[in-house]
Structures are given as structure tokens and as C-alpha cells.
Amino acid sequence: METSGLIRELERRFPPDRLLQRPAQTAPYESDALTAFRARPAAVMLAETQEEVIQVVRLCHRYAVPFVARGSGTSLSGGSLPVEDGIVIALNRLNRILRLDPAQRIAVVEPGVINLDVSRAAASYGLYYAPDPSSQLICTIGGNVAFNSGGAHCLKYGMTANHVLGLKAVLPDGEVVQLGGESLESVGPDLTGFFVGSEGLFGVALEITLRLLPKPERYRTVLAAYASLAGAGDAVAQVVASGLLPGAMEIMDALAIEAAEAAVHAGYPRDAAALLIVELEGERVQVEAEFAHLLRVIEGSGPKTVTVAKDDADRARIWKGRKSAFSAVGRLSPDYLVQDGVVPRSRLGEALATIERLSLTHNLRVANVFHAGDGNLHPLILFNGRMAGELERAEALAGEIIQMCIALGGSVTGEHGIGMEKRQHMPAMFTATDLEVMAELRRALDPGEISNRGKMFPDGEALALGSHGVHPLERQGVISRE
Amino acid sequence: MSAIMAATMSETTVISPETNEDVQAAVTAHEQIVVRGGGTKPALCAASHGATVLDTRRLTGIVEYDPGEFVFTARAGAPLREIADALAAHGQYLPFDPPLVEQGATLGGTIAAGMSGSGRHRYGGVRDFLIGVRFVDGQGRLVRGGGKVVKNAAGFDLPKLLVGSIGRLGVIVEASFKVFPQPPHYATLRAPQPSLDAAFAAITRLNGSTFDIEALDLLIEAGAPVLYVRQGGLATTLDERQQSLRTWLGGGDPLHEADEAGFWAAARAFAWAPADWSLVKTPITLHTIPVLEQILQANGAQRRYLASGALVWIAWPGDLVPLDDYLTQLQLGGLVLRGETQWPFVGARTGASLAARVKRVLDPTTRFPIL
Numbered sequence: 001m002e003t004s005g006l007i008r009e010l011e012r013r014f015p016p017d018r019l020l021q022r023p024a025q026t027a028p029y030e031s032d033a034l035t036a037f038r039a040r041p042a043a044v045m046l047a048e049t050q051e052e053v054i055q056v057v058r059l060c061h062r063y064a065v066p067f068v069a070r071g072s073g074t075s076l077s078g079g080s081l082p083v084e085d086g087i088v089i090a091l092n093r094l095n096r097i098l099r100l101d102p103a104q105r106i107a108v109v110e111p112g113v114i115n116l117d118v119s120r121a122a123a124s125y126g127l128y129y130a131p132d133p134s135s136q137l138i139c140t141i142g143g144n145v146a147f148n149s150g151g152a153h154c155l156k157y158g159m160t161a162n163h164v165l166g167l168k169a170v171l172p173d174g175e176v177v178q179l180g181g182e183s184l185e186s187v188g189p190d191l192t193g194f195f196v197g198s199e200g201l202f203g204v205a206l207e208i209t210l211r212l213l214p215k216p217e218r219y220r221t222v223l224a225a226y227a228s229l230a231g232a233g234d235a236v237a238q239v240v241a242s243g244l245l246p247g248a249m250e251i252m253d254a255l256a257i258e259a260a261e262a263a264v265h266a267g268y269p270r271d272a273a274a275l276l277i278v279e280l281e282g283e284r285v286q287v288e289a290e291f292a293h294l295l296r297v298i299e300g301s302g303p304k305t306v307t308v309a310k311d312d313a314d315r316a317r318i319w320k321g322r323k324s325a326f327s328a329v330g331r332l333s334p335d336y337l338v339q340d341g342v343v344p345r346s347r348l349g350e351a352l353a354t355i356e357r358l359s360l361t362h363n364l365r366v367a368n369v370f371h372a373g374d375g376n377l378h379p380l381i382l383f384n385g386r387m388a389g390e391l392e393r394a395e396a397l398a399g400e401i402i403q404m405c406i407a408l409g410g411s412v413t414g415e416h417g418i419g420m421e422k423r424q425h426m427p428a429m430f431t432a433t434d435l436e437v438m439a440e441l442r443r444a445l446d447p448g449e450i451s452n453r454g455k456m457f458p459d460g461e462a463l464a465l466g467s468h469g470v471h472p473l474e475r476q477g478v479i480s481r482e
Numbered sequence: 483m484s485a486i487m488a489a490t491m492s493e494t495t496v497i498s499p500e501t502n503e504d505v506q507a508a509v510t511a512h513e514q515i516v517v518r519g520g521g522t523k524p525a526l527c528a529a530s531h532g533a534t535v536l537d538t539r540r541l542t543g544i545v546e547y548d549p550g551e552f553v554f555t556a557r558a559g560a561p562l563r564e565i566a567d568a569l570a571a572h573g574q575y576l577p578f579d580p581p582l583v584e585q586g587a588t589l590g591g592t593i594a595a596g597m598s599g600s601g602r603h604r605y606g607g608v609r610d611f612l613i614g615v616r617f618v619d620g621q622g623r624l625v626r627g628g629g630k631v632v633k634n635a636a637g638f639d640l641p642k643l644l645v646g647s648i649g650r651l652g653v654i655v656e657a658s659f660k661v662f663p664q665p666p667h668y669a670t671l672r673a674p675q676p677s678l679d680a681a682f683a684a685i686t687r688l689n690g691s692t693f694d695i696e697a698l699d700l701l702i703e704a705g706a707p708v709l710y711v712r713q714g715g716l717a718t719t720l721d722e723r724q725q726s727l728r729t730w731l732g733g734g735d736p737l738h739e740a741d742e743a744g745f746w747a748a749a750r751a752f753a754w755a756p757a758d759w760s761l762v763k764t765p766i767t768l769h770t771i772p773v774l775e776q777i778l779q780a781n782g783a784q785r786r787y788l789a790s791g792a793l794v795w796i797a798w799p800g801d802l803v804p805l806d807d808y809l810t811q812l813q814l815g816g817l818v819l820r821g822e823t824q825w826p827f828v829g830a831r832t833g834a835s836l837a838a839r840v841k842r843v844l845d846p847t848t849r850f851p852i853l
Contacts, residue, residue, distance in 0.1 A: 179832055190642040
């Protein structure tokens, strides 16, 4: 690793205002949305063109200096954490939508394009980009591609990988490859699909061809309140088993409801132990007929109350509450850990009951707000890092939830990725051979392991988890530790 | 090795492993291996001189299927027919509509060849429904990627890597899929178009519309373009929905209820393609159709455009070299499913260098044919 030589090369090529080196300049890049981790890069390079990204990657390769490509830094798994003394390639300025073809229903974008901006650009053609992470107002497509991001509406049309048709990428050793294309179909190994979700270990996506979908003619959104969390979980299994295919199915528990209400006044019933949101979408006639069926299923699942969104404004309010829930829970607690485990959908009730029990045994509050239709849990474990031992208890609780997901035949992560956070759990999901093959594939693309080094693999260099990370909301003055 | 059936057909040895361990042993015991399932895509499993054929059809059976979970796991040699039947008993189906079901295609072969049919229009292809895979690589290692839950971001997406790998990165031995509830009823509108331009315009308009369409195929019947638009859903609403589609399209005749399912079954079977012609899967885009159509017509090829112009199945008479040239000029790439060829890819190809790097990891001694 020859950092100083690399820095000199970079200084020759880029002006100081795009090659940040002073601690005050690099501080905002030292962690992402998983603030428990923090690392200081040697420099942050603000790229403006694809060619610049390629140049920097090639230089990093030549000098054997690790780099991390970064969009808006919203990773919840520490996926965009810098490597200590490595380079951060910031991609936010590569934010051009290069082409939008409504006839073919595709958009070709650069990695720094904000997720929601794709749908905004497509809206006038009656099209939208389906994957909708809660952070879609700021997260970038490049990050979505690296981590195969999901969202509330992935039940019917899938995650990011299901919406990426082609990619131009620079591999960690500087080779530029074109994978897939503009067609929905391909021949040969699905390398585009292989690249998506590789957590930045396969290099940097420079141009991404996205599939767009026509906006549904009709949405029907129902809000059902339950007296217990397990009751809402069981209702999900009943809706799934009913043969309906909703566009989204989400659950929030009492704590998340309280937080969302305080934050955005979504109009949720406050006395419920759990809230289930189910949304149907499609052709009006079909949706109306299915909705009648859905209401019968919901009524049969023993809800306390059932509310139907009357109009678009109602629907928007319901979703605003749901999508703001993560940050809203931040107001309830100085620190939290977010989990992302997946369980089979038929085991949801059981999984939620276990989480409730674990919350009591560890004496820590857990808020649940998650993609129930996919079985993708998001328990938010609330703690105060300034109280001795609370972080350790929170981590122990998180570990037990993850073990539960694996034991139920699920996954440690549905959409946030392994990143820094869940590396140690990989051996519980995969055999030594599986991991060895994955590591060999990684080295075939990146012999020096310079691209997002330390992520995904359990043997990555250990970094101590600390509670020194100030919560982003605290930094903004939204919350304080009183 | 006792469970491995060995048979010699002329000079080609065929082995039929029954367990994953058998497959591992077979892979390490043979220097050159060609993987074959039902043999429904013969160009992808033709054994070159001296190669051993690894027949997957004894790797059979559905391993796990919980209908309430809408997920199943089956071994690679399981026939699609068996899987489709098991799913249908619970009102479920494979939404990517794999072809060659009745001809004996296996689950593993469908993944390896990357085969999706007309129904892929609505929700996506085989790549979008495969959630987990187990395979034996060229070093005899049993490897798993993905899992058994519908959403899973742990580890590299090996399931997608295996889609389209045509048995040249490893032997798929088991796969997990997510499935969907099948629409209880279907209706198909047959809409003849006055010209290719008109067909093109109609597809474009449909792509921007809010109609939920299960399949949208473009056929050339007696030299004239005809669109087939399939809708699915509740019986109570289907007539009304088809009527509004018909009005919106400005015409079209509903297929008779008795013929509707048969029409799509025939598509799945490639009944339209002459049996002794080559059959080539070719991903395209809508914009390619006009120029491609001229070439195919001029060469007397038969063809069927799927999924609003995302894919064309080409039935090609005679030598494949001219087609290879045409596709290369158009920067399109195809996969030969049937036909005389040493190399199953025709036309342009993307990502070949990355595929080669992957191949060196999974099959460093080239036990399986080159990729």
C-alpha cells in the first residue's frame, strides 16, 4: 500500500476542492447510516465523470490502496464505511439520467442519481421505478445496485436486482465491462444479476440500465389495527395464503406507531399493539374486486379496527408515516441498532412473539417496522450508548434475533446487506466451502482486495464496534440525550 | 459410486448420479463432462468426442414445498411438469412461464439455459424467481448460494450467476424458487395489425398504459403482424377488462375459451417452429424489431416476438453462420437451443471477459465446455 504515492498522483489530476484531505473535510465521510462504525480515509475524491472514476480505480489498483465508492452514505450495514487511510470515491455528482425511453420502459442512469429522481423523471410518461427504500429521497441508484436494495413495494415486482437490465462497470483492477443490455432477457450467465448486491466488492457501476414499470391505475390501501404483534403477523400469513398478491404488506408495532405519529401525524390508531398496511395495485376493476376479497380476509383475522384509505391524500399519509418510522424511532432513543433478518412468512407470528420475549429478557425496548409480506423483519433495538453495558446488551439481543432468523430457515439480511455489521454471521448461513468459493470469485475480480475491503467476509479486518457514533438526528439537533 | 448408472452409447458414456455426492464423485472422476437434463435443448448438451454425459434426471423430486409460503425447493432433474402439477394443486404457478414443459424439460435445464416464456412479460424471467441454488463446480465442490426465503441479500448472488450458465460453470443439483398465485382465469385478445409500424405503435402504447397484461406476443401470420394480448384475473372482471382493452386498442377478437390455454401451451412447446430447423433464443429491444424483421423475413426464418419485444425465438433454416453475422452487425446475441453448432452462442456477446474470470474459479481445468 503506497498511499502517499497515490495521493501525489491524485493531487496532480484533481483540484483541492475535489480531493478532500483535511480532517474537517473528510469527517462527513467517516461513517454512514450505521454510525457505530467510523474510519478516516486518506482522501475523498469527488468524481464528476465516469472517466475520473475509472482513473482513480486504476490508480488505486496500481498503488494497491483500497477504495470505497460512496453515494449518499445511507447504508444501514456499514456498507459504505471507508477503509482507514484508503480512498473514498464520492459519486453524488455523477447524477445524470442519460436516457429515458418510455417506449422501451427503460432509464439509463449514472450511479449518483437519487432513487426517487428516476420515478420523478419517468412520471410524465406514466412510468415509475419500483424499488422504494425508505431512504429513497436521498439514497442513490449506485448504492441500491451495490446492496440490492429493497423497499416496501418489493413484494410483487422484486428488489433492485429485478430491475437492473444492464451495467457498465469498472472492475477493481480497472477493466471496464459492459454487462447485460437494454433487453429484459439475456443469454449466457446473468452477470448483471451477479454484480448487483456484490456490496461494492466487484467494483463501481458507472452506468445502470433500469427497467421502469407503468404506474398502476388504481391503489387500494387498508390499515388494520391488532391487539397483538403476533396477531398482525398471523394476518399476513392469511393474506399471503389467500391467493392475493398485494403490492405491499407492512407492519408497525406500538412503539413505531407512537414514533411515526409524533413525527408526521399519519393518523394511525394510537391504541393498537400493531398495525398492518396492505396495498393492492393494478387495473381498477380487478383491484376493486380483489379488495373486497382482501377485506374479508382481514376481517376474518380478528383486527381491532380496519380503516380504508379514502383518497390519494389518505394513502400518502399512511405511507409517509411508514417511511418516516425509522428516523422517527430515532426520536425515542439516543441510539438504536436496526436488524434486517428474514423469516419464512408463515412463521412471522412466531418470530415476532420471540422478539417481544427477547426484548423483555434483555430489558431493552424494540420497535418493529418492517416488510411483513416478504418476511423481512426490521427490529430497531433502542439503547443509550452512554449507559454502561447497554450497547453490549443491545448487541447480544441483536445477535439472538439473527440466530432466530437462521434457525427458522431465513436469512440474516433481506435488503441492507452484510456490510460491516453482519460479517460474523456469514458462517452461520453458509458453509466454509460456500464462503471459500465466494472469496475466490471476489479475488478473481479483485486480486488485491482493494474494492470495499473488509465488507461481507467474516475474516475482514476487525474494527471495534463503538458507541461513539453520534446519531445523525442528534447531529442535526433533532434529538438530544436528556 | 455404486449408485451411478453408467451406460455406453456408441462412444459417449452417460452417467446418471442419484445423489449430490454422486455428482461430486462423477465430476472429479471425469475430465470432460457435458450436463444434460431432459435433452429438450439439444444444442446445449451435445457431447463432443470423448466427453461424458452427466444426466441429471435421477436427481429428482420436490424436496420442500409449503404452499402457504409460496416457495419450493426441488432437485435439478425434477421435470417442470411435476413441479407445475404440484403448484397447480394449490392454485400456484411459475410466473416466468418456462417453455418445453410437456417435452420433458427439467428445472435445472431451465435455469441453466435461462428459459422463460411468454408469461415472463408480467413479473419477470427465471432469474427473477430463482432464490437459491446448490451446484457442484468443476472442482467437485458442493456450493450453495441464496436461500429459501423470498428476500435475501446475504452473499454474492450465485443463483443469478447460474442462470444462463448452460452447465459450463457447474452442475446445478437443487434450486429454490418463489412462486405466485396463478390468476384463476385468463382471456386472450387476438389483434391483427395493418402493418409492422402499427404493431410497433400498439406495443409502445400498451407499454405506457395501465393495463395489467400477462403476455404480449407478436406473431407474423401469413406475412401479417398479429398481437396476442393475454389478461388474467378474476372471472367476474375479465370480460369487462378485455372489452376495455379491445376498445382501447381499436379492435381485436377474443380467442375462444376452449382455445385460449392451448394457444399458449403451443407457444410453450415451440409447436410453430419446424422441428428440423435451428431454434435460437435472442434477447432484443423493441427498437430492433423493424430491421431484424426484414432480415428474418428475407431469410425465410420463422419467428415469435415475446414480452412486448424483449425476446424473439427464431426458427432458422439451414446454416447458422449468416444469422451469426446478422446478429453481430445488429449487436444482438443469441443462444442456439436446437441446431448444428459447435458453439451455442451466436452474434455479439457482452461480459465475456468477466464470464471467463468466473469460469477460471469454478472450473479451472475446463471439465465443462468453455463458456
